[in-house]
Amino acid sequence: MSGLDIRIIFGYIQDMDVMVKFTQGKIKPEMFWLNGREYLIKNIALIFERNDGGRKYLCFAVDTGGMMAELVMDKQDLNWRITKCQPSCTWT
Amino acid sequence: MPTILHLDMNSYFATVEQQANPYLRGKPVGIIKAAGRGCVIAASIEAKKFKVKTGVTVWEAKKLCPQIIFVPSDMDKYFAVTRGLMRIISDYSPTVEIFSIDEMFVDISDTQNLFAGGALAIALEMKQRVKYQLGEWLKCSVGISYTKLLAKLASEMDKPDGLTFLTTDDYLEKTANLSVDMVCGIGYARTIILQSMGIRTLGEARLRQLPRDIANLVWLRNNDQLITINQLDPAKSVSRTYTTFSNLNSQASILKLIRNLVEEVSAKLREINMVGRTFTLSLDGFWARLTLKSPTADSKIIFDVLWREYLKNPITSVRQAGVWISNLMFNIQCPIFNRREEVLRAVDRLNAKFGLFTVYPAQLLGSELIRPEVTGYLGDKYYRVLTNRF
Numbered sequence: 001m002s003g004l005d006i007r008i009i010f011g012y013i014q015d016m017d018v019m020v021k022f023t024q025g026k027i028k029p030e031m032f033w034l035n036g037r038e039y040l041i042k043n044i045a046l047i048f049e050r051n052d053g054g055r056k057y058l059c060f061a062v063d064t065g066g067m068m069a070e071l072v073m074d075k076q077d078l079n080w081r082i083t084k085c086q087p088s089c090t091w092t
Numbered sequence: 093m094p095t096i097l098h099l100d101m102n103s104y105f106a107t108v109e110q111q112a113n114p115y116l117r118g119k120p121v122g123i124i125k126a127a128g129r130g131c132v133i134a135a136s137i138e139a140k141k142f143k144v145k146t147g148v149t150v151w152e153a154k155k156l157c158p159q160i161i162f163v164p165s166d167m168d169k170y171f172a173v174t175r176g177l178m179r180i181i182s183d184y185s186p187t188v189e190i191f192s193i194d195e196m197f198v199d200i201s202d203t204q205n206l207f208a209g210g211a212l213a214i215a216l217e218m219k220q221r222v223k224y225q226l227g228e229w230l231k232c233s234v235g236i237s238y239t240k241l242l243a244k245l246a247s248e249m250d251k252p253d254g255l256t257f258l259t260t261d262d263y264l265e266k267t268a269n270l271s272v273d274m275v276c277g278i279g280y281a282r283t284i285i286l287q288s289m290g291i292r293t294l295g296e297a298r299l300r301q302l303p304r305d306i307a308n309l310v311w312l313r314n315n316d317q318l319i320t321i322n323q324l325d326p327a328k329s330v331s332r333t334y335t336t337f338s339n340l341n342s343q344a345s346i347l348k349l350i351r352n353l354v355e356e357v358s359a360k361l362r363e364i365n366m367v368g369r370t371f372t373l374s375l376d377g378f379w380a381r382l383t384l385k386s387p388t389a390d391s392k393i394i395f396d397v398l399w400r401e402y403l404k405n406p407i408t409s410v411r412q413a414g415v416w417i418s419n420l421m422f423n424i425q426c427p428i429f430n431r432r433e434e435v436l437r438a439v440d441r442l443n444a445k446f447g448l449f450t451v452y453p454a455q456l457l458g459s460e461l462i463r464p465e466v467t468g469y470l471g472d473k474y475y476r477v478l479t480n481r482f
Contacts, residue, residue, distance in 0.1 A: 045113065046111050048168070048172030049168075049172050055447070061113065
């Protein structure tokens with residue numbers, strides 16, 4: 001487990017822990033802590049990469065059962081961010 | 093005889109969003125360009141059942157399907173999945189044509205002999221790998237035949253998640269009842285012509301005397317070769333159009349919009365190492381074109397030229413703007429006395445390294461910056477693949 005700085009898109013910054021598993025040369029987030037709550041990642045629906053300038057970000061569309069979010073790992077400094085948080089119900 | 097395989101992802105943008113968010117699966121989803129935009133750019137398979145198509149307005153889509161869920165597009169996500177798709181496809185043949193962001197032609201004439209089961213085994217394995225490696229919700233239709241036109245038509249025949257063979261013996265019979273607009277090349281205008289003659293299906297069209305170009309398509313005689321990345325021609329023009337959220341009523345805001353578009357277009361031109369001579373500006377009711385003697389990719393020169401043209405007829409209340417640069421040629425002359433090109437290259441390198449709009453003209457300060465746009469048709473795929481921006 002590693003203490004990593006996570007920025008939340010809602011406009012405030014929080015410290016957050018992310019637990020990841022390294023398996024078969026791949027990184028997989030297993031659990032994260034946000035706002036004093038523990039979120040177990042039930043499913044990683046999609047893994048993809050974003051580029052911004054020379055920086056590359058590995059993105060995980062994760063489902064915690066109650067929340068859908070995009071966990072973003074900066075490949076350069078291994079900082080994690082969480083974006084696009086939404087409840088696990090669709091909106092219209 | 094060649095064997096061409098065409099792979100087409102079904103309702104691509106919407107399906108990728110459904111893959112990323114499992115709670116959208118099985119629900120009608122419409123992809124819009126951005127929140128507040130008025131047009132659906134892609135619809136999910138479920139939304140298509142309600143006749144929601146690409147191009148319908150949000151208002152129309154809501155009317156057709158009140159429970160539709162609108163999701164803003166995320167091109168990075170779609171390109172990432174396309175990259176994965178390209179990795180899978182390239183395992184089966186070195187001759188691949190990336191037709192668009194979600195469509196690929198593969199020439200498996202020789203490589204099919206390496207697989208027990210031949211073309212059918214390749215197609216089934218591809219479909220399985222797409223589901224297993226990219227996502228279980230992602231579906232693709234595969235068509236196999238001996239020309240590109242037939243392979244594409246075959247993949248259209250069974251959607252979603254289909255697999256269709258068209259052979260030399262049965263292709264005319266199998267396609268006789270298909271609607272004429274399903275053939276790639278028979279677009280809106282040709283469909284109208286055919287419909288005005290009372291022709292709806294390919295079978296009906298084959299009974300009639302038609303102009304040669306249409307007849308070739310109707311009889312599926314077109315036999316274009318695969319165009320791989322190395323065979324693509326360099327760009328003929330570079331452009332960018334933009335529709336604002338509300339009318340721009342001041343010259344200052346129009347200036348910023350034009351400058352922003354010119355910056356994007358000229359940066360793209362420099363990236364592909366080209367320069368242009370003809371510059372076109374289009375605003376709602378305004379249109380101007382100018383050709384210079386010497387070609388350039390300098391945004392300041394291009395903007396000054398277009399802005400002077402605009403000031404001759406300074407219209408306001410603008411919502412749509414477009415900038416085109418044509419008459420392109422490769423930039424092979426190195427400037428000796430003019431150091432501005434070096435400055436521009438340095439700015440491009442800074443933006444490439446630290447992210448978009450790290451450095452930009454002061455004229456754009458305080459305005460909302462418009463990010464470069466990518467469409468699913470991939471008009472610039474040659475450069476995107478070569479420069480690893482894909």
